[in-house]
Amino acid sequence: MTMENAQLVAALRELRAGAGLSLAALAERTPYSKSSWERYLNGKSMPPRQAVRELCRLADAPEGRLLALWEIADSQWSGRAAAPAPPLPRDELPQPHPQEPLTPAGTWRRRLRGSRLLVVLASAYTVIVGGVAILLLLLLPDSEAQQAERLPASVPFSLAPQCHGAACEGRDPMSLICGIGPETLASYRTATGAHIELRHSKKCGASWARTWGTEIGDRVDVTAGGPTHGVRIRNKDDAETFVYTEMTEVQPGSTIRACFRPAAAHGERECVEARLGGDAATRTSSPE
16 A cells, blocks of 8 residues: 555545545445445545545535545556556567578577667656656646655555654645544634634644635645744645645644735735634634
């Protein structure tokens, strides 16, 4: 199992949790059984592409990012990403020339020609496979593509968080598996219609902000009294999917604050706060 599969599972589980969908509800509202969804959401089997689309539909979430993750994960799961080169047709195999005597030197030259042909074909196949991988990366938002480029081709599969506390500071919650089953501390809708959620992972000891329904140029920052981490909506892909800030370390009793800055020059900054372990969030608005 690879990190690509782990990222897909983490994204699917967060989407299901955010939509409040139980396994029974998924089975009732999709063509897939409860046991199938249990396998898909625990990384035991690869979900069909249509199952990913169904979950996005039920969660009322854009499907572009998840389908791009699915393409990469499916290629790893099925072995398409590392498929061997197809065998050469018989008429393309190097044939001995009748006029050449079967001497050791002649045999060596024929083997050399055959080896060169195999090298050329193998190189061409590598270029094709590499081109497909690059195309899939281009389908992802920039931040996701950069993550995929940094990941190793294959790592041991695990749904356990990959960091805790200070080790999570300034890092991506999804790639480090902190985004599985997080707690939503506060939700807020801005004057422009964008949504902001303060998310917290007890296992990771860290919090972050998630936003969607944004416009190009919008920005969200999050802090818990320490470093501030922000994310800007840079393009159409960002605006049509969930976007996450990096994580910040939190302790019991910490106050986490996320602020939304709209792209419009006349827009006001809007903030939402939540105290870890507290009951309610405090929302404030201040001019830019």
